[in-house]
Amino acid sequence: MASKIWLSSPHMSAEGYEMEYVKEAFETNWIAPLGPNVNEFEKELAAKVGSKSAAATVTGTAAIQLALRSAGVKEDDIVLCQSLTFSATANPIVYEKATPVFIDSNYETWNMDPDALEKAFEKYGSRVKAVLVVHLYGLSADMDRIAAICKRHNVALIEDAAESLGTYYKGKHTGTIGEFGIFSFNGNKIITTSGGGMLVSDNEEKIAKTRFWATQSRDKARHYQHSELGFNYRMSNVAAGIGRGQLKVLDQRVAKKKYIFEFYKSELGKLKGIEFMPINEWNKPNYWLSCITLNGKVRPIEIMEKLEEEYIESRPVWKPMHMQPFFAEYDYVGSDVSERLFENGVCLPSDTKMTDEDLERICGIIKLLWK
Structure with missing residues (x-):
């Protein structure tokens, strides 16, 4: 029998970059969440795509949820979301008790149709708090038109770039055009950390806040104190080591x-x-x-x-x-x-x-x- 051919499986570097960082994590006992690899992976990924800041998360799904919270999406708000996508794009809208309204694609991009987006704004108006666009299979959406529509209606534009790390739209990395961008490092993605995600934005203050939420919203105090709802969403130092090696290839x-x-x-x-x-x-x-x-x-x-x-x-x-x-x-x-x-x-x-x-x-x- 011929060997199995996979759709898209993990591919570690021939040079062994990943093992160098993972070995360092073990040798220094930085095994638990957070650590030097996490900090450096955030910096290196942000530099690679041209974003000012990044927060490493356990999944791309978690990064989307944090982006929605940072954009001010609350219960019963409407989020306009591309329909042609994986459920991980839409699920965080429901996690936040907001209401998804799904937008069709066009044949020119396979991604969100700006004409349908305009119609959705005509229908829902000020109830819309964010737009969640996807760059499907690594194909960029028509970002000039979509970004202009969002700007005109003063709503946050979030890019689900889970499948498009390394894709450019008019010379700019996808994920860096809207207010927030998210990447996924699931095992089938173009690079992997076995499981993980990254939230990027030029708004460094908002990224710092999402890191706080993702680390159980622990206040600065000697004792454990929490003034806001928190999440256990930060990437581990071992996974980040794999990501640093993968980023090199x-x-x-x-x-x-x-x-x-x-x-x-x-x-x-x-x-x-x-x-x-x-x-x-x-x-x-x-x-x-x-x-x-x-x-x-x-x-x-x-x-x-x-x-x-x-x-x-x-x-x-x-x-x-x-x-x-x-x-x-x-x-x-x-x-x-x-x-x-x-x-x-x-x-x-x-x-x-x-x-x-x-x-x-x-x-x-x-x-x-x-x-």
Whole structure:
């Protein structure tokens, strides 16, 4: 049996950078949450993306929740949230007892449709306290239009850049355009800490406050005193050590992800009924996952099942939040773009450890469906 090919699995550096920092954590007994690696990882990540400050968290989900709190989102406030995303984007809105209203995508970006966003503001007006946009699969949203709409309505713009570390929008890192940006270091992301996240912002005072909340809101006192609700959301020193090592190879991972995308496009791009995710001239993506849509006789399930038979992992495009049973009660503004992308989309294997032989094997299996 051929070896398993994963969709996107952890990829440690060949140089062993991660182990150097982890070993240091063990040798100095900095095992518990916080420590030198956490402090340095925050500084190094912020410097990499061009943000003034960062707070390392246990997950990207926790970072989104802290961003919502920092933006002043409270019970019954409305947060306009991209529908085509993973549930981790939307769940923190409910954690904060706010109300999500889901916004459709457009075909040009696969991300939040600015026209639908405008309609949502027309409908909900001053009840809207924040906009939560996603850079899906490493593709940047149309940030100029979205940021202008948020500025006009004086609401916070939060970027879920969990999938887009290393992506640029008009020369600027995604996650650094809105008031807050969040990154994820889950095991399937372009770099990983096994599990973890990062909140970034140019507002250093607000980041300091989120660090306080994330460390159980412990007041400065000899005894344990808490004047605000706190959370146990800070990243461990060991995980941060892995992240510091991974950050050193981020550019390598982006280059390999791009190579994978271009390999697929070269081999499969001429097959009738296949379209690749949109790469706009203003968008320099990280190509986290190489995704296609199908509009011919071959359907997504056929590709996924055929690859699965050969021990190769692939997945559907995210099922939109407004189609999820848990979120069915909440409003949705748009048409059917996100639904069509879900119904017709496939995420192809995008693991950075794949060889050319692996890619040829995948493409060969897919091509057989067109014969």
